[in-house]
Amino acid sequence: MYKLSISPVFLLALISAVPGSLAQTTTAASAEPTATSNAKLHTVAKAAGKLYFGSATDNPELTNVQYISILNDSATFGQITPANSLKWDATEPARGDFNFSGGDQIVNLARANGQLLRGHNCVWHSQLPDWVSDGNFDAATLTSILQTHCSTVVGRYQGEMYSWDVVNEPFNDDGTMRSFVFTDTLGSSYIDIALQAAKAADPNTKLYINDFNIEGPGVKSTAMQNLVKDLKSRGIPIDGVGIQAHLIVGELPADIQQNIEAFTALGVEVAITELDIRMDLPATPDKLAQQKTDYQTVVSACNNVSECIGVTIWDFSDLVSWIPGTFPGQGAACPWDENFVKKPAYDGIVIGFQ
Ligand SMILES: *[C@@H]1O[C@H](CO)[C@@H](O)[C@H](O)[C@H]1NC(C)=O
Numbered sequence: 001m002y003k004l005s006i007s008p009v010f011l012l013a014l015i016s017a018v019p020g021s022l023a024q025t026t027t028a029a030s031a032e033p034t035a036t037s038n039a040k041l042h043t044v045a046k047a048a049g050k051l052y053f054g055s056a057t058d059n060p061e062l063t064n065v066q067y068i069s070i071l072n073d074s075a076t077f078g079q080i081t082p083a084n085s086l087k088w089d090a091t092e093p094a095r096g097d098f099n100f101s102g103g104d105q106i107v108n109l110a111r112a113n114g115q116l117l118r119g120h121n122c123v124w125h126s127q128l129p130d131w132v133s134d135g136n137f138d139a140a141t142l143t144s145i146l147q148t149h150c151s152t153v154v155g156r157y158q159g160e161m162y163s164w165d166v167v168n169e170p171f172n173d174d175g176t177m178r179s180f181v182f183t184d185t186l187g188s189s190y191i192d193i194a195l196q197a198a199k200a201a202d203p204n205t206k207l208y209i210n211d212f213n214i215e216g217p218g219v220k221s222t223a224m225q226n227l228v229k230d231l232k233s234r235g236i237p238i239d240g241v242g243i244q245a246h247l248i249v250g251e252l253p254a255d256i257q258q259n260i261e262a263f264t265a266l267g268v269e270v271a272i273t274e275l276d277i278r279m280d281l282p283a284t285p286d287k288l289a290q291q292k293t294d295y296q297t298v299v300s301a302c303n304n305v306s307e308c309i310g311v312t313i314w315d316f317s318d319l320v321s322w323i324p325g326t327f328p329g330q331g332a333a334c335p336w337d338e339n340f341v342k343k344p345a346y347d348g349i350v351i352g353f354q
């Protein structure tokens with residue numbers, strides 16, 4: 001899913017990173033507006049009373065010095081999420097055969113930089129190895145496989161993770177439970193099993209369920225609220241709801257703040273976990289201006305609710321964004337462009353925390 005390429009204007013980006021008139025001359029060639037704020041995003045989020053502003057990151061990107069020098073700045077990113085290296089295909093590619101080399105690299109980086117971590121994820125229908133999906137396991141065996149996976153992966157990082165997306169994307173867009181091997185074999189009890197295994201493996205990490213298209217009110221958001229109520233009523237541990245927020249410029253749902261409040265009213269915290277706001281390419285000044293407004297709206301909605309504890313973007317530079325590979329013709333979804341120049345969206349985030 002992730003393709004790292006050297007942008008044709010990568011060298012220009014190096015030049016434009018130099019402050020002063022040379023940089024202005026160089027970036028002016030792109031004819032696109034840039035950010036004006038010099039405030040650091042995590043600093044601004046903390047000043048607003050949030051726990052963090054953060055970014056996803058991925059192991060292949062960590063070889064890009066320009067990229068990592070921004071990621072490393074804990075005043076900009078007080079939290080990071082491994083985008084891929086803690087998923088099932090990376091951590092248990094064969095049954096009982098665990099591999100933490102990618103996860104350890106990112107956890108060690110965060111520790112060295114003093115950044116919080118979100119673990120992502122224990123159980124998800126995608127990036128799930130065939131040995132799990134196609135194993136024809138009976139319910140007892142699949143239960144054991146899930147318990148072993150979650151307790152081993154969460155246990156590996158006991159005390160290191162602020163939170164874990166224990167269950168990722170359990171719902172279809174119509175609010176029904178998504179069909180995959182765990183629901184097909186265990187029903188929704190797989191969610192209980194995963195949460196309980198995670199709780200036992202790291203009693204102090206915050207246990208989240210994370211999904212997309214729950215940014216505004218609707219059947220999917222309602223289904224998530226009903227799940228939280230059900231879990232709480234049965235004493236299954238659940239601490240938070242992750243609202244992914246993979247959004248489209250000019251197409252934000254209404255009432256994002258009220259929707260967040262509907263979750264926090266149930267006694268869970270909320271985090272914006274995977275924010276990016278894509279557009280049809282090419283980017284234009286108008287689209288970038290709308291994107292700034294849209295970033296501001298999402299951040300402001302979280303900022304207005306004290307139990308919305310932080311915002312994570314799904315990587316920070318268009319150079320490494322997953323969007324163009326998954327949504328052909330779309331992109332420019334991140335607050336930094338592919339040359340690591342801050343876009344107007346950056347200013348939108350700063351304003352959203354005010
Ligand atoms: C990034 O941070 C890590 C851990 O603190 C450090 O080892 C590395 O040298 C840093 N890299 C850059 C380019 O700043």
Ligand SMILES: *[C@@H]1O[C@H](CO)[C@@H](O)[C@H](O)[C@H]1NC(C)=O
Pocket residue numbers: 090099100101102
């Ligand atoms: C473990 O994962 C790393 C990073 O993805 C990979 O390079 C390595 O080959 C894996 N190790 C084994 C033994 O499969």
Ligand SMILES: *[C@@H]1O[C@H](CO)[C@@H](O)[C@H](O)[C@H]1NC(C)=O
Pocket residue numbers: 256257297298300301304
């Ligand atoms: C956040 O609260 C401010 C002040 O009441 C309000 O102007 C703004 O519209 C709210 N943000 C959202 C996204 O609702």
